[in-house]
Amino acid sequence: MNEFYEYFEKKFSKRRNLIDIVVEDDESSDFPREAQNLIDDGLLKFIVPISQGGELKGIDHLFTLGRCLARRNVTSAIAVGQCFLGSLPIWIHGSDEQKKRLTEILFESGLNCLALTEKEHGSDLSACEVIVKDTNGKRLLNGQKWCINNATKGKAMSVLAMGEVGPTLIFIDKEKLKEEQFSNIEKLRTHGIKGADISGIKFKDLELADDSFIGREGRALETIARTMQISRTLCSAFSLGAADTTFRDAINFSGTRVLYGETLNKRGSVRSLTSKALAYILASEATSISVTRMATLAPKFMALYSAVVKSFVPYMIDKQIDICKEILGARYYLREDDYPMFQKMVRDHSVISLFDGSMGVNLSIIASKFNNIKKHLDADEEYDFEEVYNVKYESIHFDGSTLKLSSRSLDFVFSAFNTLMEEDTRGVVFQVKTEIETLRSYIENVNDYTTYMARETSLRYCRIVTAINYLLFVKFNQESILPALSTDDSVQFVISTILEQSCDYQYDEEVFNHYRDNHLISHFNIGVSE
Incomplete structure (x- = not known):
């Protein structure tokens, strides 16, 4: 995975060098120059499958591209993402001639x-x-x-x-x-x-x-449903890109801004806020990476989990951005001075919960599957859980042919939790099990999936899936993630943040210094080109 980030961070211009032209293009509502330059330089080959002569490997490869591009400019990432969205129906159900012609257009830098x-x-x-x-x-x-x-x-x-x-x-x-x-x-x-x-x-x-x-x-809605399973999941890359820039601005500001004789990061309240913002990013990254890998390694579960990612990741990053707004104060609102990208990221990120099915649409998709979800809560099927969760394993190349409209009574995440953590006596596991039982009672009381109660129950389901996923993600990547993020205290803090339960915890300043030192806001030690 790290090699993908290294490749795209080297391919793209340094983020800070782009700020002036990105803001200028935004102010004048012009198509991003840096995006056009990349497209003219052949970037769209990465949305063409290897089977068609392109460079698209696993969906996690494209996720990396989107995240690296979005942390520079969400507008650019979405423009490229829309090209892939328009291509997916062709890659999934198009004829050989359609695939050939679309490949020609994309190789000629034509948008889609x-x-x-x-x-x-x-x-x-x-x-x-x-x-x-x-x-x-x-x-x-x-x-x-x-x-x-x-x-x-x-x-x-x-x-x-x-x-x-x-x-x-x-x-x-x-x-x-x-x-x-x-x-x-x-x-x-x-x-x-x-x-x-x-x-x-x-x-x-x-x-x-x-x-x-x-x-x-007459079968377009089925093709679109399969298309959205991929595109909804990849929208999380845009959210994480916006998270990287807004969080980076906040910690850089808190580390240099002196008030009342000390820098902001020395104040306990600021440290707590920064820690909570990081927890939202960590939860979002874990869910995004896991479901992105499912797209090729366990595709029959994508119908439901893509809706979870699209509902909940932008929701969590909105919360993270709101925290960073509080830290920056008036500067978050300015279109000039030291942090002009922040206000652009605030505005740009607000659209991510709207397209490819709004948050409301995706929560209603989840609610419509409550009868199956009741069975999922007790699932204990055997799958290759480590292959999906452990990022050291390469995902397979995308072709879209194995995507399903529903997994019915089968489930991956709850099977992993019930199978692998049945004997785990940690308090955080008990905390999640308690939430599962509460969710069960909520689902039993929903008779109409169009009601507000159904919406809130779907949101509760998203929290629980995200919490379970986080436990499993850390379990399987223990040796790869930053040591400070793999402790029981850190895991407990992130889980409590996901579940919106109180937990008083602060990361050491060394964690934030690591990110200030040109590293991706991530579980992993990934350098970025600032």
Whole structure:
């Protein structure tokens, strides 16, 4: 894993050297120059599978790219991520010819996107009004997609339309379109990621060839569900990138700002706040890495756990950023002076909980699976737990063919917990077991998964899955993670933070000095190019 970080940190410019142009592009709402330079230099080969001649290995490889890029500029990371999102339906269910053509476009530095949403229907994809209609023996596409990243700049897109047999995905090569067959919608003004090409496209009597359709007609929602299992998980890379920069700003400030005769980091309250912010990052990293590895090593569990990652990681990083705002004080709000990236990261990160299914959508997905989750709580199946959790093992190359729509009564995380920690007498394990029983009673009392009670129960489930995952992540990576983060006290503190229970603990200043000394905000000893 570390070699991926080393590669991308060397490939990308030093973070501090980019701050001025990143802020300038954001202020003028221009597409990020540093992203365009990387794309022109062939960065998109990393979203093309090895089977197609690209450089995409495991999904954890792409996760690393996204995290390194996002800590420099979330806008850039999301632009590249949208290219992968638009490509996933092709990699999963596209024809050989579609895969070949898309690979050519990406190798030529052409952007791509997934066009799902419409202004009138938002996340209700089944209400799609972009239609394919048979007219005089021709298949014609009409309608408008709205709020789509890369819609105007993109050279290709995967478009959701309503066909005669149901929702259908269509591969659009824009270079083959005639001028009168489409028009771009003007770029939308946004609160964050201001330089992103958030726009749209309108189709008018676009004649479709038979080879335009991705997978089977009428089965688009299944392809999209599989696509989202990967993209939702990878959104955590954007959150962790924003976490790295905002946390780094906070600890650098607290280590140099003198108030009342001492630096801020000498004050107990600041040390406690900084420690809690770090705990949120550690919990987020452990969950993100584990589920990212599941994408190829245990893919049949992704339908549920991708929703957990997308619901809970941005939620935890929002909390971490709020803590860092308190430490920085007025400086977090300034678009100039010493920390201009902080306010941009605050705005940019706020969008991550919205796309690829909002937090509410993902919590409702979890709630809809409560009948299965009740069985998961007692699961004790045998899997290769160490292969997934221990990062020393390489993940296998991604192809998407083994993703499932549901794991039904089978479960990975609770099986690992019930199997490996049944005899563990530590208080932290008892703490988690108590929370599991509370969750069981909550689920029993939910009769309608659209209620607020169902939402809160889903959130409780996310906390417990994240806590269990953290115990297992530390267990299997004990020899690799920083010693100060593997102690029982540290684990207890992170678990209590996840479960929103009180725990008074402070990391030694040496931990924060390690991160100040150009290291990734991580469990692992990973250098970064600052």
